[in-house]
Amino acid sequence: MTLLLNIVIALVCGAAGFWLRQNTKLSVVEVSAILALTAGLVLPPLLQEGALFALTCTAVSYAAMCSSERCCSYREMLIISAICSLVIYFGQSVLVGIGGRLGTSAAVSVLLCLLAKRFLSPDQAQKAAKG
Amino acid sequence: MWYQLLIFVPLVAAVLDIFNLLSTAFGRILVLAVLVVGVFAALSRPSFKLTTALVRSAVLSCLAALLTFLLSTRLGLGAVVASALVGLVGAQVLKGKDQLVMYMGTFVGMSSALRFPTLGPLLVAGLLGGVLFELTDECWVGVGGRLGTIAAAAVVVVLALIGGI
Numbered sequence: 186m187t188l189l190l191n192i193v194i195a196l197v198c199g200a201a202g203f204w205l206r207q208n209t210k211l212s213v214v215e216v217s218a219i220l221a222l223t224a225g226l227v228l229p230p231l232l233q234e235g236a237l238f239a240l241t242c243t244a245v246s247y248a249a250m251c252s253s254e255r256c257c258s259y260r261e262m263l264i265i266s267a268i269c270s271l272v273i274y275f276g277q278s279v280l281v282g283i284g285g286r287l288g289t290s291a292a293v294s295v296l297l298c299l300l301a302k303r304f305l306s307p308d309q310a311q312k313a314a315k316g
Numbered sequence: 317m318w319y320q321l322l323i324f325v326p327l328v329a330a331v332l333d334i335f336n337l338l339s340t341a342f343g344r345i346l347v348l349a350v351l352v353v354g355v356f357a358a359l360s361r362p363s364f365k366l367t368t369a370l371v372r373s374a375v376l377s378c379l380a381a382l383l384t385f386l387l388s389t390r391l392g393l394g395a396v397v398a399s400a401l402v403g404l405v406g407a408q409v410l411k412g413k414d415q416l417v418m419y420m421g422t423f424v425g426m427s428s429a430l431r432f433p434t435l436g437p438l439l440v441a442g443l444l445g446g447v448l449f450e451l452t453d454e455c456w457v458g459v460g461g462r463l464g465t466i467a468a469a470a471v472v473v474v475l476a477l478i479g480g481i
Contacts, residue, residue: 222400252458282428288464
């Protein structure tokens with residue numbers, strides 16, 4: 186149940202991050218910080234596993250800092266968010282207490298998604314790379 | 317090409333941690349070896365120029381790390397809220413690349429007080445984060461989480477050096 190809720194919250198956070206990137210003039214840092222601050226203040230007192238969910242949202246907010254060339258649609262952002270929630274959930278005991286751990290998880294999620302995209306549709310990936 | 321090893325430091329550390337090897341002498345030496353090879357490769361790149369930007373980034377990152385760490389551990393705000401607060405306020409003051417460097421510094425400051433019982437090593441990690449940011453400016457461009465990975469690299473390296481890992 187915790188894992189499922191973790192994924193759902195990550196998807197909502199990812200969609201919110203992508204929407205903010207597309208529809209506001211906020212910088213990537215501002216978008217990420219707003220999402221992380223909201224999650225950090227709202228989720229821990231609200232839910233029993235709120236601290237974990239806040240960490241997931243924070244990691245997803247870092248993933249949402251992707252450039253439009255790397256992540257160009259809601260679908261991709263949602264896939265990245267789902268992967269990110271799984272990486273955070275199953276990687277809770279890795280690099281504990283080390284600053285940058287969430288960002289590393291976010292980067293791994295983005296790279297996994299990019300890798301999958303390249304393998305599943307190599308033509309599209311090549312076109313995107315050529316720009 | 318080899319300079320890209322720098323950004324893989326936290327991934328190497330994560331794999332070592334999964335196999336409980338990170339705190340061993342082998343793990344620490346491997347992490348430091350990856351760093352040394354990466355730094356030498358980065359410094360020998362033709363495009364690399366030693367400018368004041370390196371010092372500026374190091375200082376900015378260090379200040380952000382310190383502020384975040386103090387807000388997180390001394391005021392008890394927690395790492396997520398402290399980092400986001402410093403990031404949001406810093407983004408109003410700084411522009412462009414400085415914003416990113418500052419935000420990366422806050423990730424260094426998200427480290428646990430158990431890892432950094434004193435401020436000295438944290439400040440070194442902050443400085444190193446800024447330097448690594450400049451050295452890896454062509455790595456993973458546009459990939460979300462890149463700043464956190466650089467921060468983690470700095471923290472892991474300092475902890476490997478002082479034996480706090």
